[in-house]
Amino acid sequence: MDTAVLEQMLDETFDHAVVHHGYTNYMRDYGVIVHATADPSTGITPSHLRHLFRYCVEARCETSLPAEPWRVSSDDRLIDHETVARAAGSPPGST
Structure with a gap:
């Protein structure tokens, strides 16, 4: 291309x-x-x-937003930590 x-x-x-x-x-x-x-x-x-x-x-990624909107954009309770840990190679239950 x-x-x-x-x-x-x-x-x-x-x-x-x-x-x-x-x-x-x-x-x-x-x-x-x-x-x-x-x-x-x-x-x-x-x-x-x-x-x-x-x-x-x-690959490089950039954002045009300052840090503050990222801090308040999503509640950490919405993160499925089990899925994140498995994707990172951690055993289930280790989060």
Whole structure:
């Protein structure tokens, strides 16, 4: 893919919610899933967009938000610590 086309595609995801990003289970490719929405008056249906970067050797993510919104964005009680621990390779019940 041409770099300019990729840059334009990523610019179009600005101000939408990144709902997941990270390396695939096989650790070769990097995926980004975006929930794209528009003003309801436009009639555009919200959708999830998946971008898969194949053979990705490095990925860097940045946010334009300062630290404070991240601190108050979600309650830690909503995190399923068992699932996080299993994904990190910790045995169940060790959280």
